[in-house]
Amino acid sequence: MTASLAGLVAVVPFLAAGVLALVPSWRTGAWINCAASALTFALACTLPWSVGTVGPFLLVDPLAAHIALLTAFVGMTTSWFSFGYVRAEIVARRLNRRRLRLYHAMYQCFVGGMLLALLSNNLGVTWVAMEAATIAAVLVVGLPRTAEAVEASWKYFIVCGVGIALALFGTVILYLAALPALGPGMAAMSWSGLLASAPRCDGPVLNLAFVFLLLGYGTKAALAPLHSWMPDAHAEGPTPISAVLAGSILNVALFVILRLRGVLAANAEAIDPGPPIMALGLLSLLLAAFSLWRRRDVKRFFAFSTIEQSGVAAFAFGLGGPAAMFAGLLHMTLHTLTKASIFQCVGRAAQLKRGQRFADISGLLATHRGLGLTLAAGIVAVAALPPFGLFSSEFLIVTATIRTAPLLAIPLGIGLVVGAWALIARLQSLCLGAPTPDLGPAPTALALAPIWLQLGLVLVLGLAMPAAVTDWLVSAAR
Amino acid sequence: MAPHLGFGVLDYDAAHMLGGAALVLSFALLYQRRVSAVINTYALQGWVLAAAAAWQGFVQGEANLYLTALVAVAAKGVVIPVALHRIVRRLEIHRSIETALGIFPSMILGVGLVALSILVVVPTTLASQALTREDLALALSVVLLGLLMMITRRNALTQVVGFMSLENGLILAAVGVAGMPLIVELSVAFLVMVAFIVFGVFFFRIRERFESLDIARLDRLGELPR
Numbered sequence: 001m002t003a004s005l006a007g008l009v010a011v012v013p014f015l016a017a018g019v020l021a022l023v024p025s026w027r028t029g030a031w032i033n034c035a036a037s038a039l040t041f042a043l044a045c046t047l048p049w050s051v052g053t054v055g056p057f058l059l060v061d062p063l064a065a066h067i068a069l070l071t072a073f074v075g076m077t078t079s080w081f082s083f084g085y086v087r088a089e090i091v092a093r094r095l096n097r098r099r100l101r102l103y104h105a106m107y108q109c110f111v112g113g114m115l116l117a118l119l120s121n122n123l124g125v126t127w128v129a130m131e132a133a134t135i136a137a138v139l140v141v142g143l144p145r146t147a148e149a150v151e152a153s154w155k156y157f158i159v160c161g162v163g164i165a166l167a168l169f170g171t172v173i174l175y176l177a178a179l180p181a182l183g184p185g186m187a188a189m190s191w192s193g194l195l196a197s198a199p200r201c202d203g204p205v206l207n208l209a210f211v212f213l214l215l216g217y218g219t220k221a222a223l224a225p226l227h228s229w230m231p232d233a234h235a236e237g238p239t240p241i242s243a244v245l246a247g248s249i250l251n252v253a254l255f256v257i258l259r260l261r262g263v264l265a266a267n268a269e270a271i272d273p274g275p276p277i278m279a280l281g282l283l284s285l286l287l288a289a290f291s292l293w294r295r296r297d298v299k300r301f302f303a304f305s306t307i308e309q310s311g312v313a314a315f316a317f318g319l320g321g322p323a324a325m326f327a328g329l330l331h332m333t334l335h336t337l338t339k340a341s342i343f344q345c346v347g348r349a350a351q352l353k354r355g356q357r358f359a360d361i362s363g364l365l366a367t368h369r370g371l372g373l374t375l376a377a378g379i380v381a382v383a384a385l386p387p388f389g390l391f392s393s394e395f396l397i398v399t400a401t402i403r404t405a406p407l408l409a410i411p412l413g414i415g416l417v418v419g420a421w422a423l424i425a426r427l428q429s430l431c432l433g434a435p436t437p438d439l440g441p442a443p444t445a446l447a448l449a450p451i452w453l454q455l456g457l458v459l460v461l462g463l464a465m466p467a468a469v470t471d472w473l474v475s476a477a478r
Numbered sequence: 479m480a481p482h483l484g485f486g487v488l489d490y491d492a493a494h495m496l497g498g499a500a501l502v503l504s505f506a507l508l509y510q511r512r513v514s515a516v517i518n519t520y521a522l523q524g525w526v527l528a529a530a531a532a533w534q535g536f537v538q539g540e541a542n543l544y545l546t547a548l549v550a551v552a553a554k555g556v557v558i559p560v561a562l563h564r565i566v567r568r569l570e571i572h573r574s575i576e577t578a579l580g581i582f583p584s585m586i587l588g589v590g591l592v593a594l595s596i597l598v599v600v601p602t603t604l605a606s607q608a609l610t611r612e613d614l615a616l617a618l619s620v621v622l623l624g625l626l627m628m629i630t631r632r633n634a635l636t637q638v639v640g641f642m643s644l645e646n647g648l649i650l651a652a653v654g655v656a657g658m659p660l661i662v663e664l665s666v667a668f669l670v671m672v673a674f675i676v677f678g679v680f681f682f683r684i685r686e687r688f689e690s691l692d693i694a695r696l697d698r699l700g701e702l703p704r
Contacts, residue, residue: 122660124659127664127667128664132667135671138674139674154634157674158628158637158641161641161671161675162625162641162644165621165668168648168652168664169618169621172652172655172658173614173651175658176603176610176655179655179656179657184658185657189660202603204603204604204605205602205606207602208598208599208603
């Protein structure tokens with residue numbers, strides 16, 4: 001029973017996408033989008049009870065269940081946000097009704113691709129799902145059809161295409177590595193088979209596969225050498241998908257890397273997967289933290305902040321050990337919620353000011369108290385200042401680093417401080433500077449409600465994490 | 479499969495030859511200066527890939543691989559080249575290809591990449607069969623040469639051909655590994671992506687040709703909100 005519910009989590013979005021492709025009215029489409037996202041989230045809420053499901057199609061372990069739940073939650077709140085966003089875009093004539101049909105269908109395809117990648121028990125299906133999500137995102141990023149948007153979607157396509165290609169090559173080699181242990185056939189392509197018989201896999205071949213899969217999925221996780229698609233896509237596409245949901249795909253990619261880490265760690269002949277992941281994470285953190293200072297575009301700025309935080313999570317996962325894994329998972333979860341809130345605020349602010357440069361958006365607190373306060377709270381949260389939860393996760397990561405690799409705490413600390421400093425500096429201009437004139441509609445309290453819900457969660461998890469949540473995260477981090 | 483594979487065994491020799499031919503065509507892609515020649519070389523590589531897949535299907539006794547070969551011939555050998563030729567005609571981009579790196583340095587780099595992939599693959603896959611190992615080394619070379627082509631060409635269309643040639647390398651790797659399931663599904667999934675890219679070139683060329691033209695203006699009429 002629960003197993004079939006878990007399967008539905010990944011199927012419902014695709015069914016909804018099929019329906020949405022046929023609905024001509026954007027208003028009906030937006031309602032169906034909200035309803036389907038809510039249904040997906042409701043189904044995802046049953047995932048903790050189907051943990052342990054191992055079938056030919058599905059593999060629900062605590063980690064997959066946790067990230068799927070998070071993805072479905074962000075998918076739901078974003079569909080709510082998307083409703084108002086899309087209405088404002090139509091009024092501003094940046095999107096038309098025909099394109100909105102594609103937009104809503106791709107929204108569900110994107111969410112469905114991520115959920116399928118998380119819950120599938122097959123390396124090939126995980127890869128195809130990631131590819132489907134990529135194509136959906138590319139189509140949406142180019143949707144405004146401006147020169148910049150087309151170029152951003154082209155860049156997204158080429159860079160992520162190479163990443164996806166490397167991941168497929170890695171998948172082929174991973175299958176080759178599993179052949180001695182599992183023999184030819186579907187078993188050697190299944191995550192469950194691979195995880196169970198990792199010690200008997202061919203160690204050197206596993207190393208080779210890991211290199212390609214780390215680079216391939218690392219592209220989708222926006223880790224440093226191949227992160228360049230992300231700022232463009234975040235800045236140019238429609239905010240709900242290209243910025244808010246695109247943040248969730250980083251988690252899916254990190255999840256695949258994390259599973260691979262488990263496979264390699266169980267094999268005595270294979271290299272220790274920790275240092276390469278740590279190196280990529282640290283590189284992304286430092287690169288993004290310093291890049292933050294040079295950004296003029298608000299969405300681009302927060303895209304670099306996402307790269308930074310993805311790097312922090314990857315660093316923690318590379319570090320390993322129960323404390324760092326727990327902290328990394330907590331960090332990834334809270335960052336996803338916080339960054340979704342920020343992008344939802346920024347999306348509305350960009351519509352309000354008809355521009356997304358720092359020069360366009362300024363002094364929000366003076367004119368729009370609700371939006372300004374919410375954005376300020378989000379930036380304070382993502383800068384990892386108390387009382388928000390990211391403070392505790394970063395604190396845990398730094399202490400774990402000092403315990404296991406004290407020297408690495410220096411670059412980690414520098415990156416975190418430089419990044420947070422840039423965020424606070426920008427917070428002042430965005431919220432406290434001289435107000436700029438309003439050119440578009442202001443968001444209502446109803447439109448801000450999903451953002452408060454997300455930030456409220458981040459606050460609660462920072463101040464007083466319920467024991468049940470701690471246990472859940474500990475089991476997922478194992 | 480025969481237990482002892484090596485030079486002089488037909489199974490091995492033919493597979494080796496087809497893989498090698500795909501690699502040679504990757505080099506040929508690197509030195510072409512005209513767009514139409516690039517497309518024709520790519521089409522030829524598609525046919526060679528199909529032959530390699532069909533041969534592996536015969537050697538391994540896997541019917542699925544014949545299907546992969548059929549897909550490769552139809553898509554990469556016929557449909558995509560024809561579509562690309564049509565795009566070239568429509569957009570009038572017959573001119574020679576701009577390269578970011580000269581032909582000679584890129585050939586030298588290409589040889590280096592082949593050496594690298596042999597050095598990486600052959601020692602790490604000692605436990606696998608000789609055919610699989612060398613096929614994988616050839617496939618990785620094709621992948622890396624495709625990447626090199628994407629880096630050294632400025633023109634969007636030749637970048638796409640580089641990407642598709644890279645994808646040929648992936649399929650070459652997948653068919654060389656014994657009993658790999660889902661090959662047909664994976665190759666079709668990738669083709670969908672390639673089809674989108676070819677479609678994307680069309681858009682991108684439009685942008686390159688009419689720098690100042692905002693395509694959004696073209697269909698704004700009658701798009702007022704309800």
